[in-house]
Amino acid sequence: MEKQTDTIIARATPLGKGSIGIIRISGNKVIDVIKYTLKLTYIKPRYANYLSFFYKNKIIDKGIVLWFPKPFSFTGEDILELQCHGNSILMDLLINDIINIPDIRIASPGEFSKRAFLNKKIDLTQAEAIADIITANSKAAVFSAMNLMNGKFSLLLNNFKKIIIQLRVQIESFLEFNYELNFSFFCKKILIKLEKLSKYLINIIKYVKNGIRIKEGIKIMLIGPPNSGKSSLMNLITNKNISIVTNIPGTTRDILHENIYINSVPIEIIDTAGIRNTSNQIEILGIKKIFKEIKNSNYLFLVVEDQISQKDLSKIINDYLKKFIKNIPIIIIRNKIDITNNLPEIIYNNDYVIIKLSIKKKKGISILMNFIKEKITYTNNIEDQFTAKERYLNSLNLIYKYLIKGKKNFLDTLSIELLSEDLNLIQKELDSITGKFTSEDLLNSIFSQFCIGK
Template sequence: MEKQQKYTIIAKATPSGQGSIGVIRISGDKAIDVIKYILKLKYLKPRYASYLPFFYKNKIIDKGIALWFPKPNSFTGEDILELQCHGNSILLDLLINDILNISGIRIASPGEFSKRAFLNKKFDLTQAEAISDIISANSKSAIFSAMNLMNGKFSFLLKKLTKIIINLRVQLESFLEFDYKIKFSIFFKEILKKIEKLLIFLTSIIKYVEDGIRIKEGIKIILIGPPNSGKSSLMNLITNKNISIVTNIPGTTRDILHENIYINSVPIEIIDTAGIRDTSNQIEILGIKKTFEKIKSSNYLFLVIEDQMSKKNLNKIIKKYLKNFIKNIPIIIIRNKIDITNNIPEIIYDNNNKYTVIKISIKKKKGISILMDFIKKKIININTNEDQFTARERYLNSLKSIYKYLIIGKNNFLNTNSIEFLSEDFKLIQKELDSITGKFYSEDLLNNIFSQFCVGK
């Protein structure tokens, strides 16, 4: 990487195509040579917008704004020159190709400006990823959550976690060196107590990250239930589109149907699935299998049944089909067709079974406002808050690995009383934690992350 950074890099910082403004970004030691070559000046006033002619082979090709950011006070930590000219792709390409005639300058790789900023310690790896999240954000909440990640809300939690772990490591190492100063039984209880507190704190961070992934990817609500219970009709009603085919024939829906909608600026993916029932139809069986695969990646499960169904039969469905998902995914039971049972639209919180029951009639459009209000207040609101930050699966995987190391370390400590083994576990925890922020990283990890950025970022 050090060899690569000897090169000065150049790229368009604006999308290809015609526009009012086109921006060219140059970062590295040769940026000063571009000032001399393109602007015919020896130097520019730092952090000052200068309106100047741009030269192409000694002829003025355009006039625009030049911005000069000498190192280390720049985005990448290197010398940066930005040229803002008219947004004609031919004009931009002519200028870039002419600048490439200067020895030591090459086209930037995707995300290389951000990668250099990270390597020059302008921000940690999570904050670098926030840049990509802001660019790709598909809702207002996602934009603000990405800014929270960039502003270091997650980094703050990780620093706090790191501080606790380092203090524990110091305490363990100190006891190994000076064990005569404190009784082991007292030390043993103190360490276990701190590990328990650490597990609680870590659990809260994992919850934050899981919520952050939901914001980045959108909330997924899956509709399941027996055939003809009203899943497809509910899908059409919520999305206000005729997406699902509605008939009285069991097994009409055999494939997974998706539709993305926005409620209160939050992206929600509604997923309609094949009716769950015992069947010998091979195509229908395949659709039901896909349903259960899809449940695993969903955030909320709407079990749509007919209001006539008894609690006994409802419990049979849950035990037969959903017992593996109950602990991980909230189940909301939608009792449809209250126009047949003459029941009123209502919402019932079943605290004993931890289910929410909503009674509606899709046909008569009764109780729909109750359902939509539930989605807004109990699903959207609890998944969005001002302190939330966007997150990635790699954060979650590392934090879960740390949790696993802690549990294993705690159990081994209880069984063996070995401080040496526990100390080794904490070294692994520290290494895993450092991989999130990029304090410890592999070149493959960096390439994988920054290759997903656009070229000029």
């Protein structure tokens, strides 16, 4: 069982052979490690000390030693870092020797970062940013994760929280001293603040949605009838001959994946089997796999021939798609305008975005790519963007519901007490994002996904 009073030790560099291997130790027993492994009673803090490392009283290696006394360290505890040669056997010998000291044990995954959080060196979003930096798969993801680590998201949340607290203070003051204030004037001030909170929160939610795109990437699935041009579109967007293109219906029977980057955002393009009634068992299996994959997609590009009738198009949407999808945007790609002699264009209506193009003649492709860049991968000002997680979005959506409900109830009943309770729920949900009000199970789930030495 984890005890924070234990001193923890772990590799901070990956397994394998390398020129340098780093062993990190954090806790009250760091001084004992200095005495036991370095045979010294004192070393200069925050200074690169070149020293000998001892294993069972024999010198086993020499390297750099860094000591950070508490509270001026990453974890807020005493931290010692041993930079030895990156040989796994050498590092294991040192670690196994050091854990012979009482109350020193191997760290759990993410335990160094967890201690930094528990010791209030970082909040929970900054702790999660560490994992994002390590796993970032694009340039944008690296800088966005660093923005999260530097507290850009925390700053937005704290500014929002300040307004909530100010509003709660005003309400409590009114309830305590209401005889001194004009109620009608007070209600107008409250509504102005609630409107300001709504606009601020919508802006934060936009940032978070963009952050999720940058971190997790976007999945675009190409679906539609056979021979509509899905495979050709896949090859065109990715600039690779990935999908086989023929005039034979049912050529694509499996799901094909390819990753590209647009606006530094990772995008997975997915080509699928043609949707149609068929007796071919292999083709039927391919179609079934499509609908299992749909729920994991962010966008569906429904590729059809431009000459398709509205009746047949509605049949595909209503009979196939609406049964399986909810809240996934559908973009209709009307291909083969070279046959219908229509012009390339993009049409926005209440239900769908429609893009008319010709893959064969490469007409309207720029319209499609601009749509992807401007509407799907658009990330506001990338310099201010931070990576984000679904849990942030879930909490913020819940906060928005509390805010809208509180505003409606206040307009309907003018009950300040009910509004005060909704604001209290909002503040608690905000604190759950940064970790000020977070269950132990959630903490363990988050930090268990980290590296051992982090």
